[in-house]
Amino acid sequence: MTKPSSSPTRDHILAVATRLFVEEGYVGLSMRRLAQEVGVSKAGLYYHFRDKESLFLAILTQNLLEIERIIQETRQQETQARARIERIFRAIFSRPPEQQAIIRLASQEAGHLREASRRSFRALYHQKFILEIQRILQEGIDAGELRPMDARRATWVLLGMMYPYFYPAHRAEMGDPQEALDMMLTLFFEGARAGKKEKGAS
Amino acid sequence: MTKPSSSPTRDHILAVATRLFVEEGYVGLSMRRLAQEVGVSKAGLYYHFRDKESLFLAILTQNLLEIERIIQETRQQETQARARIERIFRAIFSRPPEQQAIIRLASQEAGHLREASRRSFRALYHQKFILEIQRILQEGIDAGELRPMDARRATWVLLGMMYPYFYPAHRAEMGDPQEALDMMLTLFFEGARAGKKEKGAS
DNA sequence: TGACTGACTGACCGACCGGTCGGTCAGGAC
DNA sequence: GTCCTGACCGACCGGTCGGTCAGTCAGTCA
Numbered sequence: 001m002t003k004p005s006s007s008p009t010r011d012h013i014l015a016v017a018t019r020l021f022v023e024e025g026y027v028g029l030s031m032r033r034l035a036q037e038v039g040v041s042k043a044g045l046y047y048h049f050r051d052k053e054s055l056f057l058a059i060l061t062q063n064l065l066e067i068e069r070i071i072q073e074t075r076q077q078e079t080q081a082r083a084r085i086e087r088i089f090r091a092i093f094s095r096p097p098e099q100q101a102i103i104r105l106a107s108q109e110a111g112h113l114r115e116a117s118r119r120s121f122r123a124l125y126h127q128k129f130i131l132e133i134q135r136i137l138q139e140g141i142d143a144g145e146l147r148p149m150d151a152r153r154a155t156w157v158l159l160g161m162m163y164p165y166f167y168p169a170h171r172a173e174m175g176d177p178q179e180a181l182d183m184m185l186t187l188f189f190e191g192a193r194a195g196k197k198e199k200g201a202s
Numbered sequence: 203m204t205k206p207s208s209s210p211t212r213d214h215i216l217a218v219a220t221r222l223f224v225e226e227g228y229v230g231l232s233m234r235r236l237a238q239e240v241g242v243s244k245a246g247l248y249y250h251f252r253d254k255e256s257l258f259l260a261i262l263t264q265n266l267l268e269i270e271r272i273i274q275e276t277r278q279q280e281t282q283a284r285a286r287i288e289r290i291f292r293a294i295f296s297r298p299p300e301q302q303a304i305i306r307l308a309s310q311e312a313g314h315l316r317e318a319s320r321r322s323f324r325a326l327y328h329q330k331f332i333l334e335i336q337r338i339l340q341e342g343i344d345a346g347e348l349r350p351m352d353a354r355r356a357t358w359v360l361l362g363m364m365y366p367y368f369y370p371a372h373r374a375e376m377g378d379p380q381e382a383l384d385m386m387l388t389l390f391f392e393g394a395r396a397g398k399k400e401k402g403a404s
Numbered sequence: 405t406g407a408c409t410g411a412c413t414g415a416c417c418g419a420c421c422g423g424t425c426g427g428t429c430a431g432g433a434c
Numbered sequence: 435g436t437c438c439t440g441a442c443c444g445a446c447c448g449g450t451c452g453g454t455c456a457g458t459c460a461g462t463c464a
Binding site for chain 2: 108156161191192
């Protein structure tokens with residue numbers, strides 16, 4: 001008898017936990033508090049998830065795979081780097097806020113996981129998300145759409161621009177998400193447009 | 203008898219705590235662990251600081267005031283927005299890594315403070331740091347150096363670009379700090395240079 | 405009807421949390 | 435010599451942490 005990978009209660013736990021992990025952080029959210037907010041006993045949580053770490057990992061992985069799907073879908077439908085990036089992040093920015101913040105959480109809280117989980121998750125995160133973005137930028141560089149630069153570094157700069165938007169405290173200051181995204185894309189792609197020299201290339 | 207604001211032990215506590223708060227987060231670092239790493243008893247910590255929150259606040263404030271000093275110094279010596287920003291962040295990027303990461307910590311962990319401390323710290327952070335950067339950008343816009351755009355939003359985009367560099371986990375991937383900074387500045391200021399329309403203005 | 409099971413609970417565990425207490429002790433003041 | 439004080443320690447507090455476990459109970463199936 002394998003445990004089913006989906007059930008109303010399990011899904012509800014995942015949804016509430018996602019929101020609360022984003023608000024409170026991994027260490028900051030206790031299983032007691034979570035149980036209370038879900039409306040189930042603490043032991044009930046442990047019926048559905050082996051431990052706190054598994055629950056957290058399930059959230060990270062679930063959202064990551066969703067983002068991977070967005071990326072792959074976009075790769076097929078767009079060919080230009082800018083169009084691809086724009087489409088990917090418009091899709092991400094139109095998801096529920098707490099699901100967007102997973103991108104930040106993955107960077108921020110992975111350090112609290114046990115070594116084994118951390119390594120396997122980081123590999124997934126890197127391969128399915130970071131390297132895919134990097135690849136899109138690299139292809140843009142190779143095609144002459146973007147000027148020559150270190151694609152890995154540029155990936156982090158691009159992602160970094162979005163980070164403040166994933167903090168509940170700063171979110172409000174950025175105003176409308178899609179407008180804020182307009183600015184980020186304009187700044188990044190105007191700044192990275194081919195036909196200029198770059199100082200920071202390696 | 204007022205408590206002295208500086209002593210070898212107190213300074214040592216601050217230094218070690220800064221590093222550990224950056225690595226583990228506010229909730230993730232226990233006073234026991236800190237005491238052990240400092241080489242003092244837990245009660246010893248409480249001789250120098252009223253409670254955990256005061257210690258954390260002391261670190262944030264101390265580093266913030268140092269950054270304020272850098273900003274004010276730069277304002278007097280440079281007049282162009284780009285030169286000012288470059289100088290400020292070169293100075294920040296050449297500080298010890300754990301002190302740089304304070305910028306991120308201030309955004310990230312302020313939520314764990316008591317309401318009163320949080321409000322007063324946020325006010326300080328906002329006034330002495332965020333608004334000063336915003337002001338520099340706004341002056342650049344007014345002077346025609348940068349094209350018209352929402353300066354507040356642009357401030358967060360600029361700061362965001364630096365965020366990944368303040369995560370121990372991603373720091374290594376960005377390579378040499380000053381080179382990474384080159385890229386960020388180039389991207390931001392080429393992208394924001396006057397003579398273009400902006401889509402994301404409010 | 406009775407055996408079985410999936411979903412869940414209440415009570416509990418040892419470890420650890422932030423914080424406080426009375427006590428100690430080197431060294432300067434008189 | 436004594437007193438005082440700044441700087442610290444060991445032991446302890448009530449409370450919370452993640453996690454476990456025996457038991458319950460509605461619903462399915464024979």
